[in-house]
Amino acid sequence: MTYTVDLLDGLARLLHSAGLGTYRPDGVYGPGDTAITIAAMPPAPDRAICLSAYPVTDSPVLTDTTTGLQVRTRAGPDPRTVDALDDQVHAVLHGSGPHTFGAVPVQLIYRASAAPIGADSAGRMERSSNYYARAHRTGAQHLE
Template structure:
């Protein structure tokens, strides 16, 4: 298997592309962004640019014998010194994802996406406001042992 071919890689790359296609941020697999952009990255929290969307996977639960799974997605947001900026970014993501489906991210079928929780993370050392959003993706993840 080549890098990027796994379930999580395909799902998260597809999610990043979906956010970018909606105009919420900029996705570049290279991870190189300009100062005025809203970067979309996977797992990293780079010091720049100021506006940032970080996507990270966490386990929620499996289908227990079938291919259905719930994939947790932590969406960590960072924006400017006005707290409304990070809230506006979170609202744009909520409007796009909450209760959306069916979707396909990187070839992975997602029957529904929904926000589970969110919390303010306060300000970072550069006085930029941060926020954490937790979304669940009900997805299909067939394996040799769970083909359907």
């Protein structure tokens, strides 16, 4: 796989193993599940954790990198429910490490920011938390 795929897949599996939700790479979830997805928030079930990655800093000469991880959570109409889900994710991720996700060594994950998003079109409350993953990202220029 690639750096981003390994990173997000490993993060999803970490949250799954911590009991926060269900990660199914095929994307099939039941109505009672808390779905853990990558890149796209599914229309169902009501409870979901969606993971996306974005670059923050890359060293031009070393393998050191910091990758941003957006963790978008969704729950029912009560904002306390999505706050609780976000707090559970924070308890697992903030200050965690080291991890190895596929071929990606991650030294530390920590939260950089968070904010409520409001309700989606179905009235389900959402939040977004942004974490930073300090990791190593090898590329062709680092293999010589």
